[in-house]
Amino acid sequence: MNRIIWKGLPGILMAAFMVLQGLYLPVTQVHAEDLALESPSVILMEPSTGQVLYEKNADEQRHPASVTKVMTLLLAFEQIGAGKMAMTDIVTVSAHAASMGGSQCFFEAGETQTVEDMIKCIIIASGNDAAVAMGEHIAGSEEAFVGLMNEKAAELGMVNTNFANACGLDADGHLTTARDIAIMSRELTTRYPEIFNYSTIWMDTITHVTARGTSEFGLSNTNKLLKTYPYCTGLKTGYTSEAGFSISATASRDGVNLIAVVMGASTKEIRNSEVCKLFDYGFANCRLYQDDTVLNAGTLVPVTGGKEEMVTCVPEQNTFTYLLTRDQVPELINKEVNYSELTAPVQQGDVIGETVYYYDGQRVGAVPLLAGNDVEIMSYGFCFRKTLFRLFCVREADAEGMEEAATTTHEETGSATEAQTGTGEDAGSQTELQTGTGENTGDGSEAEETLNNGNASETGVPAEETEGLPETTE
Numbered sequence: 001m002n003r004i005i006w007k008g009l010p011g012i013l014m015a016a017f018m019v020l021q022g023l024y025l026p027v028t029q030v031h032a033e034d035l036a037l038e039s040p041s042v043i044l045m046e047p048s049t050g051q052v053l054y055e056k057n058a059d060e061q062r063h064p065a066s067v068t069k070v071m072t073l074l075l076a077f078e079q080i081g082a083g084k085m086a087m088t089d090i091v092t093v094s095a096h097a098a099s100m101g102g103s104q105c106f107f108e109a110g111e112t113q114t115v116e117d118m119i120k121c122i123i124i125a126s127g128n129d130a131a132v133a134m135g136e137h138i139a140g141s142e143e144a145f146v147g148l149m150n151e152k153a154a155e156l157g158m159v160n161t162n163f164a165n166a167c168g169l170d171a172d173g174h175l176t177t178a179r180d181i182a183i184m185s186r187e188l189t190t191r192y193p194e195i196f197n198y199s200t201i202w203m204d205t206i207t208h209v210t211a212r213g214t215s216e217f218g219l220s221n222t223n224k225l226l227k228t229y230p231y232c233t234g235l236k237t238g239y240t241s242e243a244g245f246s247i248s249a250t251a252s253r254d255g256v257n258l259i260a261v262v263m264g265a266s267t268k269e270i271r272n273s274e275v276c277k278l279f280d281y282g283f284a285n286c287r288l289y290q291d292d293t294v295l296n297a298g299t300l301v302p303v304t305g306g307k308e309e310m311v312t313c314v315p316e317q318n319t320f321t322y323l324l325t326r327d328q329v330p331e332l333i334n335k336e337v338n339y340s341e342l343t344a345p346v347q348q349g350d351v352i353g354e355t356v357y358y359y360d361g362q363r364v365g366a367v368p369l370l371a372g373n374d375v376e377i378m379s380y381g382f383c384f385r386k387t388l389f390r391l392f393c394v395r396e397a398d399a400e401g402m403e404e405a406a407t408t409t410h411e412e413t414g415s416a417t418e419a420q421t422g423t424g425e426d427a428g429s430q431t432e433l434q435t436g437t438g439e440n441t442g443d444g445s446e447a448e449e450t451l452n453n454g455n456a457s458e459t460g461v462p463a464e465e466t467e468g469l470p471e472t473t474e
Contacts, residue, residue, distance in 0.1 A: 035281060037274045041263040043178040044278045046286065047186040047250075048257065048321045049365075053282050058179040061160050062263045065238030066103065066126045066222075067246050068168030068176075070184050071149050073122060073236075076115070076134055077192040087116040091137045093129065100128035102169055102240075105217060107133065108210045117206045123198050123236065124219040128167035135166035142166050156183050170242045178261040185235055185248045185259050199234030199250070202226055224268075225249055229276050231283070235259075245271040251279045255290075258282045289322045289330045294355050294367045295337065301352055303375045306344030312372030313339070313352060320357060320367050332360045339369070346375040 035054070041062055044054040052058075079085035095109040105127035107113070113121070113130075115137075121130035135145030142165065149163040153176075164174035188195055204219045225232040231251040238246040244264040251258050260278040265271035294317065300310040324330060339353035346352070353369035 035274075035277055037277065038270055039262045039265040039274050041178045041261075042274065042278065043182050043261045044282050045182045045186060045259045045261075046257065046282070046288070046323045047190050047259050048288065049323045050186060051323045052179075052182075053258075053286060053323075053325070054278060055179070058182075059160055059177050061175040061177055062246075063170055063174060063240060063243035064168055064176045064181060064263070065170075065240045065243035065246050066128075066168040067181055067236050067238035067248050067261075067263075068163065068166070068174070069122050069126065069131050069238075070181065070188055070236050070248055071152065071163065072131045072134060072145075072166050073119065073195065074184060074188045074192075075138060075145070075148055075152060076119060076122075077188065077195065079138055080115070081192065085115060085138070087114065087119075089115045089137075091115055091118050091133050093133045094136055096142065097129050097133035097136060100132050100167060100169070102128045102167070103222070104129045105206070105219075107208070111208065111210055113206065119198055120201065120204055120219060121206065123195070123234075124201055124204060124221050126222050126237065128169060131167040132165075153180070153184070156187055158183055168238055168240070168243075170240050178263050181248050181261045181263070182259050185250070185261070189235070189250055189257075189259070195235075196233050196250075199223070199236075200226060223247070223249070225272055225275060228272065229279065231279065233257075239268070247271055247275060249275045249279075251283075253283050254287070256283060256286060256288050286323050286325045289324050289333055291320045291335065291357070292318065294318060294320050295369060301339050301342060301371075303342045303344055303346055305378050306342075306346065306375040307378050308375050311342065311346050311352070311375045313369050314372040315355065316368040316370055320355070320365060322357060322359070322364055328359065333364075334358045337369075342375075344375050344377040346371050348372065348374050 037056060039056075041057040041060045042055065043052060043058040045052050076085070080087065090112050091114070093107040093109060093111045093113070098107050098109045098111075103126045105121045105125055107127075107129045113133075115134075118130050118134050118137075121127040122134065132142050135142050139145035139148055145166050146163050149166070150161075153161045153163065158176065158180035161176040161180040162173050163176075164171040168174075201219075202221050205216045206219065208215045208217055222237045223232070223234065225247075229251065231253040232249060233252050234250040235248045244266060245268050246263045246265070247261070249260045249262075251260070258279055260275045260282075262271050262274050262278075265274065294315040295313065299313040301313045303309060303311050320335075322333065334357070336356045336358070337353065338356060340351075342352055348371055350371045351368045352371050354366045355369060356366045357364050
Protein backbone atom coordinates (compact mmCIF):
# COMPACT_ATOMS: atom_id res chain seq x y z
CA MET A 1 0.00 0.00 0.00
CA ASN A 2 2.80 2.43 0.90
CA ARG A 3 4.50 1.65 -2.40
CA ILE A 4 1.30 2.45 -4.38
CA ILE A 5 0.89 5.77 -2.58
CA TRP A 6 4.51 6.66 -3.25
CA LYS A 7 4.21 5.87 -6.98
CA GLY A 8 1.23 8.21 -7.30
CA LEU A 9 2.74 10.99 -5.19
CA PRO A 10 4.73 12.76 -7.95
CA GLY A 11 1.59 13.14 -10.06
CA ILE A 12 -0.37 14.49 -7.11
CA LEU A 13 2.36 16.99 -6.30
CA MET A 14 2.61 18.09 -9.93
CA ALA A 15 -1.16 18.66 -10.14
CA ALA A 16 -1.09 20.64 -6.91
CA PHE A 17 1.79 22.72 -8.21
CA MET A 18 -0.02 23.55 -11.45
CA VAL A 19 -3.19 24.55 -9.60
CA LEU A 20 -1.20 26.83 -7.28
CA GLN A 21 0.56 28.40 -10.27
CA GLY A 22 -2.73 28.99 -12.08
CA LEU A 23 -1.57 26.81 -14.96
CA TYR A 24 -4.36 24.25 -14.75
CA LEU A 25 -7.89 24.72 -13.54
CA PRO A 26 -9.93 21.55 -12.99
CA VAL A 27 -13.16 21.33 -15.00
CA THR A 28 -15.97 22.62 -12.77
CA GLN A 29 -19.28 24.36 -13.29
CA VAL A 30 -18.51 27.87 -14.53
CA HIS A 31 -21.00 30.57 -15.51
CA ALA A 32 -20.29 33.22 -18.13
CA GLU A 33 -20.71 36.03 -15.62
CA ASP A 34 -18.04 34.42 -13.42
CA LEU A 35 -15.30 34.28 -16.06
CA ALA A 36 -14.09 37.86 -15.48
CA LEU A 37 -11.53 37.72 -18.27
CA GLU A 38 -8.83 40.39 -18.52
CA SER A 39 -7.89 39.85 -22.15
CA PRO A 40 -9.42 42.50 -24.42
CA SER A 41 -10.82 40.13 -27.06
CA VAL A 42 -11.87 36.48 -26.74
CA ILE A 43 -14.27 33.93 -28.20
CA LEU A 44 -15.24 30.31 -27.49
CA MET A 45 -16.68 28.21 -30.34
CA GLU A 46 -17.85 24.62 -30.82
CA PRO A 47 -16.40 23.72 -34.25
CA SER A 48 -18.78 21.06 -35.59
CA THR A 49 -21.74 23.45 -35.36
CA GLY A 50 -19.93 26.80 -35.35
CA GLN A 51 -21.96 27.80 -32.31
CA VAL A 52 -20.42 30.54 -30.20
CA LEU A 53 -20.58 29.80 -26.48
CA TYR A 54 -18.92 32.93 -25.18
CA GLU A 55 -17.47 36.11 -26.65
CA LYS A 56 -16.02 39.42 -25.59
CA ASN A 57 -15.20 42.11 -28.17
CA ALA A 58 -14.91 39.28 -30.69
CA ASP A 59 -15.13 41.63 -33.70
CA GLU A 60 -12.48 44.08 -32.58
CA GLN A 61 -9.62 44.23 -35.10
CA ARG A 62 -6.21 43.48 -33.65
CA HIS A 63 -2.78 42.31 -34.81
CA PRO A 64 -2.78 38.47 -34.78
CA ALA A 65 1.01 37.87 -34.64
CA SER A 66 1.88 34.22 -35.43
CA VAL A 67 -1.74 33.06 -35.14
CA THR A 68 -1.67 34.23 -38.78
CA LYS A 69 -0.01 30.89 -39.56
CA VAL A 70 -3.37 29.11 -39.12
CA MET A 71 -4.28 30.48 -42.55
CA THR A 72 -0.88 29.55 -43.97
CA LEU A 73 -1.39 25.98 -42.76
CA LEU A 74 -4.97 25.88 -44.06
CA LEU A 75 -3.83 26.75 -47.58
CA ALA A 76 -1.01 24.20 -47.37
CA PHE A 77 -3.40 21.40 -46.37
CA GLU A 78 -5.80 22.45 -49.11
CA GLN A 79 -3.02 21.99 -51.64
CA ILE A 80 -2.26 18.55 -50.23
CA GLY A 81 -5.93 17.59 -50.15
CA ALA A 82 -6.36 18.64 -53.78
CA GLY A 83 -3.38 16.54 -54.85
CA LYS A 84 -1.39 19.61 -55.92
CA MET A 85 1.26 19.07 -53.27
CA ALA A 86 2.58 16.09 -51.31
CA MET A 87 4.17 15.80 -47.91
CA THR A 88 7.31 14.50 -49.57
CA ASP A 89 7.65 17.42 -51.99
CA ILE A 90 10.78 19.53 -51.59
CA VAL A 91 10.55 23.19 -50.55
CA THR A 92 13.51 25.41 -51.39
CA VAL A 93 14.11 28.33 -49.04
CA SER A 94 14.59 31.66 -50.83
CA ALA A 95 16.79 34.48 -49.64
CA HIS A 96 13.65 36.42 -48.82
CA ALA A 97 12.25 33.62 -46.66
CA ALA A 98 15.60 33.13 -44.92
CA SER A 99 15.71 36.82 -44.03
CA MET A 100 12.62 36.69 -41.83
CA GLY A 101 13.22 37.81 -38.25
CA GLY A 102 11.36 36.87 -35.10
CA SER A 103 10.81 33.20 -34.31
CA GLN A 104 12.58 31.13 -36.93
CA CYS A 105 14.25 27.85 -37.75
CA PHE A 106 17.38 29.52 -39.12
CA PHE A 107 17.20 28.29 -42.71
CA GLU A 108 19.81 29.38 -45.20
CA ALA A 109 19.02 30.54 -48.71
CA GLY A 110 18.95 27.54 -51.03
CA GLU A 111 18.35 25.05 -48.21
CA THR A 112 15.67 22.42 -48.86
CA GLN A 113 13.17 20.68 -46.60
CA THR A 114 10.18 18.44 -47.24
CA VAL A 115 6.68 19.89 -47.06
CA GLU A 116 6.05 17.80 -43.96
CA ASP A 117 9.10 19.15 -42.15
CA MET A 118 8.10 22.69 -43.09
CA ILE A 119 4.65 22.08 -41.58
CA LYS A 120 6.34 20.94 -38.37
CA CYS A 121 8.50 24.04 -38.35
CA ILE A 122 5.45 26.26 -38.77
CA ILE A 123 3.13 24.72 -36.19
CA ILE A 124 5.63 23.51 -33.58
CA ALA A 125 8.38 26.13 -33.61
CA SER A 126 6.35 28.94 -35.26
CA GLY A 127 9.08 29.53 -37.82
CA ASN A 128 8.51 32.72 -39.79
CA ASP A 129 11.06 31.62 -42.38
CA ALA A 130 9.25 28.30 -42.81
CA ALA A 131 5.86 30.01 -43.26
CA VAL A 132 7.18 32.36 -45.96
CA ALA A 133 9.01 29.52 -47.71
CA MET A 134 5.79 27.48 -47.74
CA GLY A 135 3.85 30.41 -49.18
CA GLU A 136 6.42 30.92 -51.93
CA HIS A 137 6.36 27.21 -52.74
CA ILE A 138 2.58 27.27 -53.17
CA ALA A 139 2.07 30.57 -54.98
CA GLY A 140 5.48 31.54 -56.36
CA SER A 141 5.96 34.57 -54.13
CA GLU A 142 4.86 35.72 -50.69
CA GLU A 143 2.87 38.54 -52.26
CA ALA A 144 0.90 36.12 -54.44
CA PHE A 145 0.38 33.83 -51.44
CA VAL A 146 -0.99 36.72 -49.36
CA GLY A 147 -3.49 37.25 -52.16
CA LEU A 148 -4.62 33.64 -51.73
CA MET A 149 -4.86 34.16 -47.97
CA ASN A 150 -7.19 37.13 -48.40
CA GLU A 151 -9.26 35.31 -51.01
CA LYS A 152 -9.74 32.42 -48.60
CA ALA A 153 -10.60 34.80 -45.77
CA ALA A 154 -13.33 36.38 -47.90
CA GLU A 155 -14.62 32.93 -48.91
CA LEU A 156 -14.93 31.94 -45.24
CA GLY A 157 -16.74 35.15 -44.29
CA MET A 158 -13.85 36.62 -42.32
CA VAL A 159 -15.16 40.13 -42.96
CA ASN A 160 -12.81 41.94 -40.56
CA THR A 161 -9.56 40.38 -41.75
CA ASN A 162 -6.77 41.59 -43.99
CA PHE A 163 -3.45 39.77 -44.27
CA ALA A 164 -0.24 41.52 -45.30
CA ASN A 165 2.22 38.63 -44.91
CA ALA A 166 2.37 34.87 -44.46
CA CYS A 167 3.96 34.73 -41.02
CA GLY A 168 2.33 37.35 -38.77
CA LEU A 169 5.06 39.92 -38.26
CA ASP A 170 3.55 43.31 -37.45
CA ALA A 171 2.69 45.26 -40.61
CA ASP A 172 0.34 48.08 -41.51
CA GLY A 173 -3.09 46.70 -42.29
CA HIS A 174 -2.28 43.20 -41.05
CA LEU A 175 -5.39 42.80 -38.87
CA THR A 176 -8.02 40.28 -37.89
CA THR A 177 -10.44 39.50 -35.04
CA ALA A 178 -11.02 36.75 -32.51
CA ARG A 179 -14.14 35.66 -34.40
CA ASP A 180 -12.30 35.46 -37.72
CA ILE A 181 -9.47 33.49 -36.14
CA ALA A 182 -12.04 31.03 -34.76
CA ILE A 183 -13.58 30.73 -38.23
CA MET A 184 -10.31 29.85 -39.97
CA SER A 185 -9.29 27.56 -37.09
CA ARG A 186 -12.60 25.76 -37.43
CA GLU A 187 -12.04 25.33 -41.17
CA LEU A 188 -8.56 23.92 -40.66
CA THR A 189 -9.41 21.49 -37.86
CA THR A 190 -12.73 20.17 -39.19
CA ARG A 191 -11.65 19.75 -42.82
CA TYR A 192 -8.13 18.55 -42.08
CA PRO A 193 -8.15 16.87 -38.65
CA GLU A 194 -4.73 15.41 -39.49
CA ILE A 195 -3.39 18.79 -38.38
CA PHE A 196 -3.64 17.42 -34.83
CA ASN A 197 -0.94 14.87 -35.72
CA TYR A 198 1.42 17.87 -35.82
CA SER A 199 -0.10 20.38 -33.38
CA THR A 200 0.21 17.86 -30.52
CA ILE A 201 3.92 17.19 -31.06
CA TRP A 202 5.81 18.48 -28.05
CA MET A 203 9.34 18.16 -29.41
CA ASP A 204 10.87 17.06 -32.69
CA THR A 205 13.94 17.67 -34.87
CA ILE A 206 14.75 18.56 -38.44
CA THR A 207 18.07 18.28 -40.25
CA HIS A 208 19.79 21.27 -41.80
CA VAL A 209 21.79 20.38 -44.88
CA THR A 210 23.82 23.35 -46.09
CA ALA A 211 27.16 24.13 -47.63
CA ARG A 212 28.58 24.11 -44.11
CA GLY A 213 27.47 20.56 -43.48
CA THR A 214 24.67 18.68 -41.76
CA SER A 215 23.24 19.52 -38.35
CA GLU A 216 20.14 18.74 -36.34
CA PHE A 217 17.81 21.50 -35.18
CA GLY A 218 15.41 20.96 -32.30
CA LEU A 219 11.77 22.00 -32.50
CA SER A 220 9.98 22.79 -29.23
CA ASN A 221 6.26 23.53 -29.21
CA THR A 222 5.41 27.11 -28.29
CA ASN A 223 1.99 26.00 -26.98
CA LYS A 224 2.70 25.10 -23.37
CA LEU A 225 -0.96 24.22 -22.79
CA LEU A 226 -0.15 20.83 -24.27
CA LYS A 227 1.57 20.06 -20.99
CA THR A 228 -0.54 22.07 -18.56
CA TYR A 229 -4.12 21.47 -19.76
CA PRO A 230 -4.95 17.77 -20.14
CA TYR A 231 -7.49 18.16 -22.98
CA CYS A 232 -5.51 20.54 -25.17
CA THR A 233 -4.88 19.43 -28.78
CA GLY A 234 -3.37 22.58 -30.34
CA LEU A 235 -3.29 24.95 -32.12
CA LYS A 236 -1.20 28.12 -32.61
CA THR A 237 0.28 30.76 -30.36
CA GLY A 238 1.38 34.27 -31.26
CA TYR A 239 3.24 37.20 -29.78
CA THR A 240 4.63 40.54 -30.89
CA SER A 241 5.11 43.70 -28.88
CA GLU A 242 2.24 45.32 -30.76
CA ALA A 243 -0.11 42.33 -30.78
CA GLY A 244 0.47 41.18 -27.23
CA PHE A 245 0.01 37.49 -26.33
CA SER A 246 -2.54 35.69 -28.49
CA ILE A 247 -3.58 32.11 -29.15
CA SER A 248 -6.02 29.96 -31.06
CA ALA A 249 -6.31 26.91 -28.82
CA THR A 250 -8.18 23.65 -29.34
CA ALA A 251 -9.26 21.04 -26.81
CA SER A 252 -11.31 17.83 -26.80
CA ARG A 253 -13.14 16.12 -23.94
CA ASP A 254 -15.84 13.41 -23.92
CA GLY A 255 -16.55 13.85 -27.61
CA VAL A 256 -16.88 17.64 -27.39
CA ASN A 257 -14.34 19.80 -29.25
CA LEU A 258 -13.77 23.48 -28.54
CA ILE A 259 -11.85 26.39 -30.04
CA ALA A 260 -10.82 29.22 -27.71
CA VAL A 261 -9.24 32.40 -29.06
CA VAL A 262 -7.56 34.99 -26.85
CA MET A 263 -6.07 38.16 -28.34
CA GLY A 264 -3.97 40.88 -26.80
CA ALA A 265 -3.33 39.44 -23.34
CA SER A 266 -0.72 41.37 -21.41
CA THR A 267 1.23 38.28 -20.30
CA LYS A 268 1.65 34.69 -21.38
CA GLU A 269 0.32 33.51 -18.02
CA ILE A 270 -2.91 35.50 -18.38
CA ARG A 271 -3.38 34.21 -21.93
CA ASN A 272 -2.97 30.57 -20.90
CA SER A 273 -5.04 30.89 -17.74
CA GLU A 274 -7.96 32.52 -19.57
CA VAL A 275 -7.92 29.89 -22.30
CA CYS A 276 -8.27 27.26 -19.57
CA LYS A 277 -11.20 29.18 -18.06
CA LEU A 278 -12.91 29.30 -21.43
CA PHE A 279 -12.43 25.57 -21.97
CA ASP A 280 -13.71 24.75 -18.49
CA TYR A 281 -16.77 26.89 -19.08
CA GLY A 282 -17.44 25.19 -22.40
CA PHE A 283 -17.01 21.63 -21.21
CA ALA A 284 -19.15 22.27 -18.13
CA ASN A 285 -22.03 23.80 -20.05
CA CYS A 286 -22.42 21.86 -23.27
CA ARG A 287 -22.60 18.42 -24.79
CA LEU A 288 -22.99 17.26 -28.34
CA TYR A 289 -26.02 15.56 -29.90
CA GLN A 290 -25.09 13.54 -32.96
CA ASP A 291 -27.28 11.70 -35.47
CA ASP A 292 -25.28 9.32 -37.67
CA THR A 293 -28.30 8.29 -39.77
CA VAL A 294 -29.54 11.46 -41.44
CA LEU A 295 -31.33 9.34 -44.07
CA ASN A 296 -31.77 5.60 -44.46
CA ALA A 297 -29.60 4.07 -47.18
CA GLY A 298 -31.38 3.19 -50.42
CA THR A 299 -34.12 5.79 -50.07
CA LEU A 300 -36.00 6.44 -53.36
CA VAL A 301 -38.09 9.47 -54.31
CA PRO A 302 -40.79 9.43 -57.06
CA VAL A 303 -40.17 11.37 -60.29
CA THR A 304 -42.90 12.40 -62.72
CA GLY A 305 -42.30 12.37 -66.48
CA GLY A 306 -38.91 10.68 -66.33
CA LYS A 307 -37.35 7.66 -68.02
CA GLU A 308 -37.14 6.22 -64.53
CA GLU A 309 -39.96 6.49 -62.04
CA MET A 310 -37.67 6.88 -58.99
CA VAL A 311 -34.44 8.64 -58.11
CA THR A 312 -32.03 7.66 -55.33
CA CYS A 313 -31.75 10.14 -52.49
CA VAL A 314 -28.56 10.76 -50.48
CA PRO A 315 -27.78 13.25 -47.68
CA GLU A 316 -25.27 16.03 -48.27
CA GLN A 317 -23.55 14.85 -45.08
CA ASN A 318 -24.02 11.60 -43.19
CA THR A 319 -23.93 13.13 -39.72
CA PHE A 320 -25.85 15.94 -38.05
CA THR A 321 -24.63 17.51 -34.82
CA TYR A 322 -26.27 19.95 -32.47
CA LEU A 323 -24.78 21.52 -29.37
CA LEU A 324 -26.87 21.04 -26.26
CA THR A 325 -26.24 23.69 -23.62
CA ARG A 326 -26.98 23.80 -19.93
CA ASP A 327 -30.34 22.08 -19.24
CA GLN A 328 -31.12 20.95 -22.81
CA VAL A 329 -31.74 17.20 -23.23
CA PRO A 330 -31.42 15.10 -26.41
CA GLU A 331 -34.86 13.53 -25.88
CA LEU A 332 -36.47 16.78 -27.06
CA ILE A 333 -34.79 16.58 -30.48
CA ASN A 334 -36.95 15.32 -33.36
CA LYS A 335 -36.30 15.09 -37.07
CA GLU A 336 -38.53 15.26 -40.11
CA VAL A 337 -37.65 14.16 -43.65
CA ASN A 338 -39.22 16.25 -46.42
CA TYR A 339 -39.04 15.59 -50.18
CA SER A 340 -39.85 17.86 -53.11
CA GLU A 341 -42.35 16.88 -55.80
CA LEU A 342 -39.98 16.03 -58.64
CA THR A 343 -40.53 16.37 -62.38
CA ALA A 344 -37.88 15.20 -64.85
CA PRO A 345 -35.23 16.08 -65.73
CA VAL A 346 -33.37 15.59 -62.45
CA GLN A 347 -29.59 15.93 -62.28
CA GLN A 348 -27.29 14.19 -59.83
CA GLY A 349 -26.56 16.58 -56.95
CA ASP A 350 -29.84 18.51 -57.24
CA VAL A 351 -31.37 19.35 -53.86
CA ILE A 352 -34.57 17.29 -53.68
CA GLY A 353 -35.42 17.56 -49.99
CA GLU A 354 -34.05 18.01 -46.49
CA THR A 355 -33.90 16.35 -43.12
CA VAL A 356 -35.00 18.97 -40.59
CA TYR A 357 -34.17 18.81 -36.89
CA TYR A 358 -36.27 20.40 -34.17
CA TYR A 359 -35.55 21.01 -30.52
CA ASP A 360 -38.73 21.29 -28.48
CA GLY A 361 -40.61 22.26 -31.64
CA GLN A 362 -38.10 24.89 -32.77
CA ARG A 363 -36.07 24.29 -35.93
CA VAL A 364 -32.37 24.02 -35.03
CA GLY A 365 -30.82 22.71 -38.22
CA ALA A 366 -31.22 20.77 -41.44
CA VAL A 367 -29.25 18.60 -43.86
CA PRO A 368 -29.98 18.96 -47.60
CA LEU A 369 -30.93 15.78 -49.46
CA LEU A 370 -29.49 15.34 -52.95
CA ALA A 371 -30.35 13.33 -56.05
CA GLY A 372 -27.98 10.38 -56.28
CA ASN A 373 -28.34 9.94 -60.06
CA ASP A 374 -29.68 11.58 -63.22
CA VAL A 375 -33.24 11.03 -64.43
CA GLU A 376 -33.79 12.10 -68.03
CA ILE A 377 -37.10 13.48 -69.25
CA MET A 378 -39.38 11.02 -71.02
CA SER A 379 -39.54 11.96 -74.77
CA TYR A 380 -42.49 11.07 -77.04
CA GLY A 381 -40.37 8.47 -78.81
CA PHE A 382 -39.28 6.89 -75.54
CA CYS A 383 -42.86 6.95 -74.27
CA PHE A 384 -44.10 5.22 -77.47
CA ARG A 385 -41.42 2.53 -77.28
CA LYS A 386 -42.11 1.99 -73.58
CA THR A 387 -45.86 1.63 -74.27
CA LEU A 388 -45.22 -0.92 -77.05
CA PHE A 389 -42.82 -2.82 -74.85
CA ARG A 390 -45.34 -3.00 -72.03
CA LEU A 391 -48.13 -4.00 -74.44
CA PHE A 392 -46.19 -6.86 -75.99
CA CYS A 393 -44.90 -7.96 -72.61
CA VAL A 394 -48.47 -8.12 -71.30
CA ARG A 395 -49.71 -10.07 -74.35
CA GLU A 396 -46.79 -12.46 -74.16
CA ALA A 397 -47.41 -12.94 -70.46
CA ASP A 398 -51.14 -13.60 -71.15
CA ALA A 399 -50.28 -16.10 -73.91
CA GLU A 400 -47.87 -17.92 -71.62
CA GLY A 401 -50.55 -18.00 -68.94
CA MET A 402 -53.13 -19.46 -71.34
CA GLU A 403 -50.68 -22.08 -72.58
CA GLU A 404 -49.87 -23.06 -69.03
CA ALA A 405 -53.56 -23.27 -68.18
CA ALA A 406 -54.22 -25.41 -71.29
CA THR A 407 -51.43 -27.78 -70.38
CA THR A 408 -52.81 -28.13 -66.88
CA THR A 409 -56.33 -28.82 -68.22
CA HIS A 410 -55.01 -31.41 -70.69
CA GLU A 411 -53.25 -33.24 -67.89
CA GLU A 412 -56.41 -33.19 -65.80
CA THR A 413 -58.49 -34.47 -68.77
CA GLY A 414 -56.08 -37.35 -69.41
CA SER A 415 -56.29 -38.34 -65.77
CA ALA A 416 -60.07 -38.32 -65.91
CA THR A 417 -60.00 -40.45 -69.10
CA GLU A 418 -57.80 -43.03 -67.45
CA ALA A 419 -60.13 -43.14 -64.48
CA GLN A 420 -63.16 -43.51 -66.71
CA THR A 421 -61.50 -46.26 -68.78
CA GLY A 422 -60.82 -48.19 -65.68
CA THR A 423 -64.44 -47.84 -64.62
CA GLY A 424 -65.57 -49.23 -68.00
CA GLU A 425 -63.34 -52.27 -67.57
CA ASP A 426 -64.83 -52.90 -64.15
CA ALA A 427 -68.30 -52.57 -65.60
CA GLY A 428 -67.40 -55.02 -68.41
CA SER A 429 -66.25 -57.57 -65.87
CA GLN A 430 -69.45 -57.07 -63.97
CA THR A 431 -71.42 -57.69 -67.22
CA GLU A 432 -69.60 -60.93 -67.88
CA LEU A 433 -70.36 -62.04 -64.36
CA GLN A 434 -73.96 -61.09 -64.71
CA THR A 435 -74.19 -62.79 -68.16
CA GLY A 436 -72.90 -65.97 -66.69
CA THR A 437 -75.52 -65.71 -63.99
CA GLY A 438 -78.16 -65.26 -66.66
CA GLU A 439 -77.17 -68.48 -68.34
CA ASN A 440 -77.62 -70.29 -65.08
CA THR A 441 -80.89 -68.68 -64.22
CA GLY A 442 -82.26 -68.62 -67.72
CA ASP A 443 -85.33 -66.31 -67.44
CA GLY A 444 -84.54 -62.57 -67.39
CA SER A 445 -80.85 -62.93 -68.19
CA GLU A 446 -81.02 -60.99 -71.44
CA ALA A 447 -82.80 -58.10 -69.76
CA GLU A 448 -80.18 -58.03 -67.02
CA GLU A 449 -77.33 -58.10 -69.51
CA THR A 450 -78.85 -55.26 -71.53
CA LEU A 451 -79.33 -53.19 -68.40
CA ASN A 452 -75.74 -53.77 -67.15
CA ASN A 453 -74.19 -53.05 -70.55
CA GLY A 454 -76.08 -49.77 -70.64
CA ASN A 455 -74.68 -48.78 -67.24
CA ALA A 456 -71.17 -49.55 -68.42
CA SER A 457 -71.58 -47.23 -71.37
CA GLU A 458 -72.61 -44.33 -69.13
CA THR A 459 -69.94 -44.95 -66.55
CA GLY A 460 -66.81 -45.85 -68.59
CA VAL A 461 -65.58 -44.20 -71.84
CA PRO A 462 -63.32 -46.41 -73.97
CA ALA A 463 -59.78 -45.03 -74.36
CA GLU A 464 -59.99 -44.87 -78.14
CA GLU A 465 -62.96 -42.46 -77.91
CA THR A 466 -60.94 -39.84 -75.87
CA GLU A 467 -58.40 -39.23 -78.65
CA GLY A 468 -60.84 -36.98 -80.49
CA LEU A 469 -61.56 -34.68 -77.46
CA PRO A 470 -60.21 -31.10 -77.56
CA GLU A 471 -57.22 -30.08 -75.26
CA THR A 472 -59.33 -27.63 -73.29
CA THR A 473 -62.89 -27.80 -72.11
CA GLU A 474 -63.45 -24.08 -72.68
